[in-house]
Amino acid sequence: MECREMIALIHEFLDGEIDELSNQKLQSHLQACATCRRHLHELQRAIAFVQSASHVHVSPDFTARVLAQLPAPPKTRRFSNWLRNHPFLTAAAVFLFLMTGSMFASWFEQDDTLQISSSSMDKLKIDRERNVVVVPAGTTIDGDLVVRNGNVEVLGKVKGNVVAIEGKVVLASTAQVAGSTESIEAIFDWIWYEMKNLGNDLLPILP
Amino acid sequence: MDFVEKRLTQRAKRGDREAFAELIEIYKDKIFQLAYRMVGNREDAEDIAQETFLRVYANLHAYDESYKFSTWIYRIATNLCIDRGRKKRPDFSLDEEVEPGQGMDWYSRLSSNEKGPEDKVVTQELQETVQDALSQLAPKYRSIMILRYIEDLSLQEISDIVKLPVTTIKTRIHRGREALRSKLRFM
Numbered sequence: 444m445e446c447r448e449m450i451a452l453i454h455e456f457l458d459g460e461i462d463e464l465s466n467q468k469l470q471s472h473l474q475a476c477a478t479c480r481r482h483l484h485e486l487q488r489a490i491a492f493v494q495s496a497s498h499v500h501v502s503p504d505f506t507a508r509v510l511a512q513l514p515a516p517p518k519t520r521r522f523s524n525w526l527r528n529h530p531f532l533t534a535a536a537v538f539l540f541l542m543t544g545s546m547f548a549s550w551f552e553q554d555d556t557l558q559i560s561s562s563s564m565d566k567l568k569i570d571r572e573r574n575v576v577v578v579p580a581g582t583t584i585d586g587d588l589v590v591r592n593g594n595v596e597v598l599g600k601v602k603g604n605v606v607a608i609e610g611k612v613v614l615a616s617t618a619q620v621a622g623s624t625e626s627i628e629a630i631f632d633w634i635w636y637e638m639k640n641l642g643n644d645l646l647p648i649l650p
Numbered sequence: 651m652d653f654v655e656k657r658l659t660q661r662a663k664r665g666d667r668e669a670f671a672e673l674i675e676i677y678k679d680k681i682f683q684l685a686y687r688m689v690g691n692r693e694d695a696e697d698i699a700q701e702t703f704l705r706v707y708a709n710l711h712a713y714d715e716s717y718k719f720s721t722w723i724y725r726i727a728t729n730l731c732i733d734r735g736r737k738k739r740p741d742f743s744l745d746e747e748v749e750p751g752q753g754m755d756w757y758s759r760l761s762s763n764e765k766g767p768e769d770k771v772v773t774q775e776l777q778e779t780v781q782d783a784l785s786q787l788a789p790k791y792r793s794i795m796i797l798r799y800i801e802d803l804s805l806q807e808i809s810d811i812v813k814l815p816v817t818t819i820k821t822r823i824h825r826g827r828e829a830l831r832s833k834l835r836f837m
């Protein structure tokens with residue numbers, strides 16, 4: 444009767460979870476009872492046998508065999524890994540994407556109305572009928588003159604570039620243009636022009 | 651160790667195969683050992699170990715990092731062992747017992763060569779008796795005894811692996827110990 448109780452304590456003892464009081468009870472019982480002493484000893488031996496079971500090792504090519512069986516990584520994952528591994532190229536690609544996007548947008552969004560940008564608007568004459576912006580003879584325009592959806596006729600002086608988008612630049616014999624004159628008519632010209640501007644902005648020191 | 655494993659699992663989750671290979675290196679022998687002691691032969695044990703790692707890889711995205719990685723991988727392996735036992739029970743093979751040195755790899759053979767031939771036979775016999783005693787336990791006791799005494803895990807970790815309360819684990823260990831005692835007492 445008492446021994447059955449003690450077996451429970453023996454297991455608590457083997458789990459390392461016996462409390463002090465129970466432990467004292469168990470130890471004094473073990474000194475008196477040879478059966479329980481043998482029982483504990485046999486349990487400890489059984490544990491030791493199991494623990495001594497020699498440690499087996501998997502065959503040496505195991506890792507290689509498992510790796511060979513792994514499914515191919517999904518494409519998206521490979522792509523995102525590539526992005527992660529090339530942060531600079533990723534940033535450049537995003538930049539280029541946004542830039543071309545905004546360029547196309549600025550191309551397609553424009554309407555057909557005549558648009559002029561110049562620092563001295565008051566000196567320009569606008570011929571509505573022919574859709575022409577005229578730089579009158581004897582006047583001097585400071586800075587660039589950019590016209591959209593119309594031609595430019597230069598009779599006077601421009602101290603900068605003259606650009607006609609979707610139009611032509613006509614220079615009279617009296618015209619003096621300090622910068623370059625450009626007519627832009629197709630979207631690729633437009634892109635090229637934007638790129639060139641960007642390049643000029645980024646490299647202001649170079650001539 | 652836990653930190654290293656966490657880093658490795660995070661990298662493996664992102665599809666980094668090198669990190670996964672390192673995880674295999676850390677766990678392959680432990681998992682193989684568990685499987686070998688569960689099923690009793692190398693071939694099936696390697697199959698189970700392989701399947702364990704393939705499942706780990708396939709389910710990495712679902713791995714909950716609040717658990718230890720070891721808990722998770724041991725759970726997968728234990729379940730595979732028990733499933734395998736269910737399927738394979740009817741067709742056990744007589745050849746398995748005849749083949750000498752099963753489960754003994756080159757390492758253990760090398761080390762046992764240092765002893766005299768008689769000791770070698772005794773060790774061999776003891777190995778087989780222990781394996782025999784283990785395989786006579788019901789799988790739910792066998793797995794827990796292996797996790798406790800061969801893999802050397804704590805009661806708490808075993809409870810996490812098999813998702814049963816610690817008190818249940820204790821009861822099973824007590825019964826498992828008694829069963830092993832009665833089989834090994836005359837050794």
